[in-house]
Amino acid sequence: MGESNVTTVTEFILLGISDHPRAQMVMFIIFLIFYLLTLFSNTLLIVLIILSPLLHTPMYFFLCNLSFLDIFYTTSSIPQSLINCFFRRPTISYTRCITEMYVSLFLAIAECFLLAVMAYDRFAAVCNPLRYTVIMSWKVCIQLAATSWGGAFVMTLIPRLIQPTQLCGHIINHFTCELQAFLRLACSDTRVTKIVTLINSIIVLAVPFSFILVTYGRIGQAVLRMHSAKGRGKAFSTCGSHLVVVSIFYGSGISMYLRPQGKTFSDHDKFVSLFYGVVTPMLNPLIYSLRNKDVKGAFWRLLGKKMSE
Template identity: 35%
Template sequence: MKNHTSLTTLILLGLTDNPQMQVLIFIFLLVTYTLSITGNLIIITLTFVDSNLKTAMYFFLKNFSFLETLFTTVCIPRFLYSLSTGDKTITYNVCACQLFFVILLGATEIFLLAIISYDRYVAICKPLHYVTIMNNRGWLVIGCWIAGLLVILPPLSLGLKLEFCDCNIMDHFLCDVSPILKISCSDTLFIEQMAIGHAVLTLVLTLLCIALSYIYIIKTIMKFPSVQQRMKAFSTCSSHMIVVSMTYGGCIFIYIKPSAKDEVAINKGVSMLTTSVAPMLNPFIYTLRNKQVKQAFLDLIKRMHSNYHNK
């Protein structure tokens, strides 16, 4: 992304030129963004104020909600501004920052999902050693951030050398790898191959970790004597498995394909779902299927109601 004097701004075409569709998309994204931020902030708040949610599992869930909050904030508000004002321009530096954080936060989320699966494996398969093993949970989260940086820095260092000539129109609503490589007049084959290689390596390694964790989890659960115990154990893992399916499905569709210069029209729709709908659903998936989180939320409401009346 070489900063030519002739390329100080970029134009993001968005999703559609239809004014009625733009209004519907604006309302849809505003609602999903508000629900996403609200849901994730509630989870973060509950893990801080409720003593029953101080375990490693909820520590990882709190960090995942924090990542989701940052991720959707990096992607959606700028597009909402564009839809409301009609201003489709974005400066080169803002675009570069958005691209950096989209990939960094997305990759960090992927690694954190693998860590959450490991947490479930230890909790179910090695319960007596759970506290000891998960005592270093802070370092595990830091490791996810470091791994996310290692994923993005090599291709980003090459991307900063790309030349764009006179074309500054991107067929997307945010700055992502595919639309940026598509408008570059440089030879992007090597950086495409590196980006795909990093995406494949990240997804395969983390998915392998998740798959192995759940193979051992299922084997252990099937040995439980009662059906009730087995159902309870499965319910603690089901939310995570749903979130993993949505996250990996979107990433595989968007990033793992032969060429980043292929048609990106379909990717725009998938990207909108992964940046707005998935972050909105994740808090509800974790809370609606988790009695402890629901109880913590009810306790917080009762506490706030009591404090209000005491005043």
């Protein structure tokens, strides 16, 4: 690519679905509903876990981490997307776009690692119930959570260090500053960047997802050995719902980052990215905990306490 085509970019235009004004309003309503549900459900879960001593267990410690993460994950991009729905050609500064892109990437990677840690916690609880408190001591829980956050920081830093500096355009065909959409603008040779991104994606997506599938396979074997049919049904229902939301998150991420990349970012790609960026953060508290008997009990106890004051 010749030097004449290289653009000094100070701001980007985010296309989204700006060519369809009515669709923009529909997307605004969908984004707003999903974002408000995400904020409400995750904030409620964090408050319940903090205030209820009965929820001070390893499982809810990790769920609290996940809810905290999901609040900031959605907040890093959805409010900007909501504002952009009112503009035909919304713009964002270069610095703000890069910041949003890597903050979102960091939080998404942290979620990938944290979901794997939560699967291990369930494996220890179901398959080694007598040794569970030893296996998942508070020291181990804190170490696993810290490793998830720290590992996410390192895996985010790598693509940042090899980020393309020469861009041949300033139009990002996406609702937000998505890494894959940004890389489409690169003028310079991106072979190294693509190889590193692929390796990163295997470590961040394929490895944790495979670990989760194996872990839940082991949990399934343990559940089949239960004598109680009611217990088996409840366990399979819980594990099944967990696997559904995990598959949505990892599946959409894998379809985006572990396949050959074209030169343009399609509307299909934008649609797929909504599943890991918008849908999953809303589903996580609903699937993992708000249906849980302990969480419901904590909610009604807290509500009763407030009403009695």
